[in-house]
Amino acid sequence: MTDPTEQSRWRPLRLLLDAMDADIDRLYREARIEGLKTSFVMELIRLDARGPMTITELAESVERTHSAMSQKVSAMRAAGLVRTVAGSDARSKRVTLTAKAKRVVGRLAAEWRATEAAVAELEAEVPYPLTRVVADIQEALGRKSFHDRIAERLAEDPAWR
Numbered sequence: 737m738t739d740p741t742e743q744s745r746w747r748p749l750r751l752l753l754d755a756m757d758a759d760i761d762r763l764y765r766e767a768r769i770e771g772l773k774t775s776f777v778m779e780l781i782r783l784d785a786r787g788p789m790t791i792t793e794l795a796e797s798v799e800r801t802h803s804a805m806s807q808k809v810s811a812m813r814a815a816g817l818v819r820t821v822a823g824s825d826a827r828s829k830r831v832t833l834t835a836k837a838k839r840v841v842g843r844l845a846a847e848w849r850a851t852e853a854a855v856a857e858l859e860a861e862v863p864y865p866l867t868r869v870v871a872d873i874q875e876a877l878g879r880k881s882f883h884d885r886i887a888e889r890l891a892e893d894p895a896w897r
Contacts, residue, residue: 760847764847772815780817780818783832784837784841788832794831816836
């Protein structure tokens with residue numbers, strides 16, 4: 737049997753995004769911002785801008801599932817960046833920034849702005865910007881879902897049956 741993972745149209749994009757993310761992480765290490773993962777930044781900035789939110793509100797604001805956000809909040813809490821307090825009912829928790837997060841969130845916002853400017857600069861250098869690619873793929877998926885595209889091919893593959 738041949739290894740189908742030897743070919744991947746997605747791998748170059750994933751590797752590119754991983755490398756760019758690693759460069760941002762390097763900036764945080766150089767700035768001695770401890771305990772921060774690049775995947776926390778949007779939520780920390782959002783909490784600073786909008787104030788305390790329930791896990792559900794935070795998840796909706798960044799377009800993530802409640803389950804994924806609950807796990808992320810746990811990781812951010814372990815890193816000392818957020819704390820949770822009881823919400824308006826016994827089932828909800830409000831997420832707030834800690835003093836540690838408040839000390840660095842302005843720098844995180846500065847990095848976000850610089851990153852967006854760097855992406856705009858990169859997009860100006862290439863003939864077909866990634867934001868355009870994403871919009872075009874979303875439009876195509878609106879016509880026919882990714883699920884349906886894969887399912888059609890699986891229906892033709894005897895190994896799937």
